[in-house]
Amino acid sequence: MSIEAEALPPKTCTIDRMITVEADVDKVLSGLKTSTRRNGRYADPGEVMELRGQRFEVTRVYRQTLGDLTDEIIQSEGYPTVEAYKTYITSLHAGMPWLPQMKVWVHEFRAL
Secondary structure, rough: OHHHHHOOOOOOHHHOOOOOOOHHHHHHHHHOOOEEEEEEOOOOOOEEEEEEEEEEEEEEEEEHHHHOOHHHHHHHHOOHHHHHHHHHHHHOOOOOOOOOOEEEEEEEEEEE
């Protein structure tokens, strides 16, 4: 049974905290970024976030391991390769290990 078929656990944060880094906001607004991965769950499917006056609807929320990432998958984060994304994420979170078995929450969204 996939996580999407199961009830989602309670959110650990609010949707307004899901994308806060200005470079990531720019990527969302330009259409380069259509997903974000977080340690916690920030939104439910159907929830709407607003970035600089533009609205985006969360379409899917599910778990994924870092080891499952491919260059093709990570392009939805606005990065050309997993290595580029890994460099970015580990620069934001000093001391964070990059463990293939680490699970993250994927939040996919689309412009409204």
